[in-house]
Structures are given as C-alpha cells and as structure tokens.
Amino acid sequence: MIGSVRVAIVGCGRMGAERANQAAHAGATIAHCADTDQERARSLAAQFGAKPISDAHSIPWRDIQAVFVCTPPSLRAVVLDAIAAGVAVFMEKPVGLTKHDGTVLSKAVESHPVVNAVGYMNRYRPSVLSARAFAEASNLSAVAAHWACKRYAVPWWELPSLSGGPFNEQATHLVDLFRYVAGDIAEVRAFAGPEGNERSISRAAVAIRFENGAVGTLVYTCEASAKHIGLHIVTTRGAVELRGWNFALAGADDGPEPNPFALETRAFLTAVEADDERSILCDIADATKTQSAVDDMRRGFAEGMQRGSGPSSSSEKASAV
Numbered sequence: 623m624i625g626s627v628r629v630a631i632v633g634c635g636r637m638g639a640e641r642a643n644q645a646a647h648a649g650a651t652i653a654h655c656a657d658t659d660q661e662r663a664r665s666l667a668a669q670f671g672a673k674p675i676s677d678a679h680s681i682p683w684r685d686i687q688a689v690f691v692c693t694p695p696s697l698r699a700v701v702l703d704a705i706a707a708g709v710a711v712f713m714e715k716p717v718g719l720t721k722h723d724g725t726v727l728s729k730a731v732e733s734h735p736v737v738n739a740v741g742y743m744n745r746y747r748p749s750v751l752s753a754r755a756f757a758e759a760s761n762l763s764a765v766a767a768h769w770a771c772k773r774y775a776v777p778w779w780e781l782p783s784l785s786g787g788p789f790n791e792q793a794t795h796l797v798d799l800f801r802y803v804a805g806d807i808a809e810v811r812a813f814a815g816p817e818g819n820e821r822s823i824s825r826a827a828v829a830i831r832f833e834n835g836a837v838g839t840l841v842y843t844c845e846a847s848a849k850h851i852g853l854h855i856v857t858t859r860g861a862v863e864l865r866g867w868n869f870a871l872a873g874a875d876d877g878p879e880p881n882p883f884a885l886e887t888r889a890f891l892t893a894v895e896a897d898d899e900r901s902i903l904c905d906i907a908d909a910t911k912t913q914s915a916v917d918d919m920r921r922g923f924a925e926g927m928q929r930g931s932g933p934s935s936s937s938e939k940a941s942a943v
Contacts, residue, residue, distance in 0.1 A: 645887055683707035690713075695784070737890070745903040764854075770843050788844045792844065796840050805834045805836070813923065852865050
C-alpha cells in the first residue's frame, strides 16, 4: 500500500505544496518539509504534521523512502544526496540548467540505482497518451506546437543562473511532448528575438527534423497577455489537435481530464512501493535527452545572435545523453 511510503518535500513553494497534497491524497505520509525559507517550511509541515527543516542536506534519509525535489533548476544538489542514500527521487522538470546537470544525475543513478522520475506531467494526460498512440499507429508527417503566456511572477524564473531562462524552464514542456509523441529529434534550426542571450530568450521559433523523418515547428513566447497553447499532429491517416494548458483533445467530449499532477505523483509512489519503475513515464535519463534537445535549440539561438540575424542550425543528435 502507498500508505507505507514516507516522503520528504524539498522546496515548499507552489509545486512543493502541490506534490505534498497529491502524495498525501494518494496515502503517503509527509514526514519532512525542507526549505531555506523557514516560515514556508513550517507552514507546509504544519498542514501534514511533518517536521520542518531549513537545510535539505540534513534530512534524515533513513526515515523516508522517497523525496520530492521542487526547487528551481539550479538548486538540485540534494538529489545526489538522496541517490547516495538509496532514497527514491522525484524532481521537477527540467532536469537542470543544461544537459551536463542531467548527465551527472544519470551517472549517479547508474552507480546507485534508485526509483527516479522527472515531472513532465503532460505525458500522463489521457489526451496526450491518445495522441501518442495515434501517431505511433500512423505514418507521422508533421508536428506543430505553440506556447504563449505571461511571465511568471516568481523572482527566480527569468534568471538564467537559477532557471536557465524562460525557454529552458517552460518551453521544455513542448520539447518533451515532441519527443514523447513524435520520437527523438535529429536536427534543429532555431532563431529568437534580438533581446537578451541564448538563456534569457522570451520569443523563439524552432524548425525540427525527427529521426523518423517527420518535421515540426515550435513557437514560444512569454510576452503574451494570456495563455495560448496548442499541439497539432499530422499523419497520413489524418490529424489530431490538443488545445490549451490541459492539452484537451479537440472534438472529444469525455468531460474534464484527471489532474495530471495527481496521476504523475501516484505513478511515482506506486513505483516506489513496488520497486518497479514501469508506471513512471519519464525518468532522469529520458529527461536528460529532452534537456539535450533544449540545449541544441539554445545553441541555435546563440549562433543566430552572433551572426546578428537569420536562422541557425545544429546537426548534433539531440537524443544523445
């Protein structure tokens, strides 16, 4: 039973609270809540009768079976502590600031195998799973996606040193969906608005060639007045469209989809309880492949900025870890 799993929450902000609530709802025990903001740690811990901790490195690892790491991408060193202690790890996406971060974590898991997962929650949506099955059963031709939104009102989100920049922190959702639905990426050609640097991009467009021969386009901006999100999958058998933040399947009338954070959290806890990762749809190694693709795109932005204008290309295999 999941009720036997004791967990710690590292990072007690919005996502830490989300994971704590979903884990508790699934039957797990929230034992420790860690955050450098002591008031935030105490507040979340009080909701679950947990112990607040100001330094995540002081978590008593023998007291728990799993940890949810819900910090900004630059603050994930505690993941290595957990792996070394043999504790299952769930970390929010992306896997880090660059592919290097994911590679370090992947090697740690290879040396000390533990159940691990990364929070690309869109993979768990029934609509996405349906679209993926459709693409796999068809001759995939093209994929197109867009993500437009406002800037997030958290202090670390736009800082390249903490988040890797908006494209790294947010557009990674689309890059991961491209890989999950259409397969690994062979080549990208990317360009962006003239502001900032390759890590602080707020407007970007990417042309993609997949290893299976399909092509795709990705458009991202965090300078919109509201959210506009969509994913289109075109095959020789027809097309499907997913709309909005919840990636609802256009034309379907199945009622509201279940909370993807609930599905993802339960899948992780089920894997921990059974010591069987088959319920997990994205682990650290897989998330590192997505990060590699994001890095290829950011290199494309940088090359274009160095030339002053025009698209740039990267022929490096984005699926390499």
